[in-house]
Amino acid sequence: MSYPIFSVNCFKFNTSFWKYMAVLVFASLTPAVDVLAGDSKHSSETQQLMRGAYLTRVGNCMGCHTAKGGQPFAGGLRLSTSFGIFVTPNITPDKGTGIGLWSKADFWQALHEGKSRDGRLLYPAFPYTEYTKVTRQDADAIFAYLQSLPPISQSNPPSDIFFPYNFRPLLAIWRALYFKAGVFQPEQSQSDTWNRGAYLVQGLGHCNACHTTRNVLGASKDDALTGGQIMGMGWYAPSLSSRMEAGSGDWTTEEIVTLLKTGVTERAVTSGPMATVVRQSLQYLSQEDADAMAVYLKSLSENESGTVASGVTFSVMTGSLLKHLNQGRQLYDKHCKACHGADGKGVPGIYPALAGNRSVMMNPPSNAIRSVLNGGYPPTTAENPRPYGMPPFQQILRNEEVALVVSYIRNTWGNRSRLITAIDVDRNKDSRY
Ligand code: HEC
Ligand code: HEC
Ligand code: HEC
Structure with a gap:
């Protein structure tokens, strides 16, 4: 099933927002609260709430269960998929319209088995196919937190x-074919850190909801994070296990942590839906959990060999090709050089390097084209509160010009990848993102 487009949620700054923030701030004060909490029952309840607040962030429940400009967790966000438009339900503890009458067991049944309180089968637009890996203890903490809102x-x-x-009822057939409930089972041969990372990536983090190829029925091919086109939106979520795409086998864990928590490193920047994931969820990872995710992600492509350049390589540049690329260079000099530099090296931490950048050379080329058409911002995070953005070129350049300039950045400064046509560009204009 497709993964949603969820756009910027601007909260109204009202009372419930501040109450909600209070719990979050509280959550960041864990050690202090531990010392202050008097009786042990109170302290274990407080701890569970704080843990629940944190895990709810890691699962990005609010990202989907909050309408644009709406009340946190009250639902109403519209998710466009190839199967239709899903409207997310209210998961606040309101007894009439939310999950106020639910028990812990009901909630477990939803998260672990994808069944609502009344036994109704849920659509996998709610990523229970991943959340099923979450432990009962963590699910209970999330439930306790949601009930405290x-x-x-x-x-x-x-x-x-x-x-x-x-x-x-067709979901029963889908589930029989594609869904198996089951909590994450640690691999004995791996370290605790690796297993923690695997648990978060495969379960609550639901990375596979996007980073996988789906069949016509929306079922993922496997859970190996091998990349895929996100249904219902034009973005391609790259393989996290291939060095040609977004595999991080040759990155340091520190660099991976920086990407997860800020969305920007010297060699990569997150855009579109991934920037949203960093802004809404990953930036809040504890250092320990971010490290664990990095160790696991790095291991996915550690033993893979391969070079970055992909697609067609040219041993001989023909005259017409050179002319083509030269037109692209002129457009680049006029519209892009000021930020990305004549050498394509950008400005570290501000404007991403395009030279040696895998996202630029990747096939399918949709993300690079989309970046040029739509512009965008890296995620706003605590560590990068005012990121510099890129303007959209949709109204400034014709399809042919976008094709020329993108072909150019894919084939200069040592970059090599197939040329882009005006048709490729046109195909990426339908974006609702
Ligand atoms: C990718 C978007 C998305 C994310 C992320 C998401 N949900 Fe949902 N959720 C949905 C959709 C869509 C439905 C409705 C599915 C249906 O109608 O069959 C849903 C349904 C539910 C339901 C069932 C409600 C009911 O009335 O039956 C619960 C409970 C729930 N989500 C809790 C959560 C929690 C807890 C998290 C975080 C751990 C979460 N969701 C994250 C999209 C999402
Ligand atoms: C809503 C869909 C979605 C989810 C969920 C998601 N991703 Fe992504 N991810 C994308 C898309 C689209 C891209 C390509 C755009 C880009 O490069 O930023 C991407 C890119 C990436 C990249 C490469 C960034 C770069 O520019 O080199 C990494 C690494 C990554 N994701 C890791 C993760 C991890 C880890 C998770 C789970 C915690 C995750 N993603 C969850 C959609 C998603
Ligand atoms: C005002 C400065 C600015 C200008 C002008 C500019 N860019 Fe960008 N560019 C950025 C920033 C900032 C980002 C990161 C955006 C994001 O994260 O969504 C970016 C991202 C990109 C990306 C995505 C890189 C990645 O790793 O995902 C591509 C491709 C790109 N720019 C190409 C171009 C081209 C081609 C032009 C000229 C037509 C151009 N840019 C003009 C600032 C600029």
């Missing part, structure tokens, strides 16, 4: 799912 009475419109997918 202010109840918000908000009924959301029904989802608008296309025929025949709107026939919920």
